[in-house]
Amino acid sequence: MLRERVAKLEQQNKAILATLEKLEAQRLPEPSAAVPAPTPVEAPKEVLAGKSKMSFYGFLRLDAIYDDSQTNGIQIPTLVLSEDPRLGGGGHDSSNLHPRLTRFGMNYAGPQIGSEGPRPGARSRSTSKTAVASRARCPGCATVT
Incomplete structure (x- = not known):
């Protein structure tokens, strides 16, 4: 009785394996995952006025x-x-x-002063949570706070 039962289970296993092999053969190959096209990154936009140039940068987190x-x-x-x-x-x-981790800034480049003089420019940088200090970037200019 035990031998008959084992033989019957072996036949069932063989039938299951045959069915599984058929299904594997019929199964379509999995499509490869489509890679999305990279998002084009735009060059920073600049505002031009004469020989002065200004651009903005930063990000927002709220x-x-x-x-x-x-x-x-x-x-x-x-x-x-x-x-x-x-x-x-x-x-x-x-x-x-x-907007704790927000950063916004402006780059400004002005025209040449004289033939070899400094180029005026300014940037704004946060030194604390509430204060914003403006600093002039030219040799001999005083720091404005």
Whole structure:
């Protein structure tokens, strides 16, 4: 009885393998993944006025913050206060949008001063979260802050 059962299972396995081989032969070759065409990168656009040239650069990142609890600060929370209504908590939803990692700048190149004089130029650079310091880029020019 055991030999008959083993023989029957072996026949079933052979039939399954034959069916599997047929299906493998009929299976279409997998299409190769289409590589998307690279996005063309545009050259930086410049604004020309006479011999002066100005271009802009940078990127934008806007952080969206939503908080459904009562915290001591939405951008950098360190404490979460109780939401127990008996203690005056709860119902303090808050949201905030902050361009923390945004960078925007302008490159300016002015005309030559004299035959061999310096070229006036300026750039703006953030030195803290709120202050923006403008610095003149020419020898002998004072730094403007």
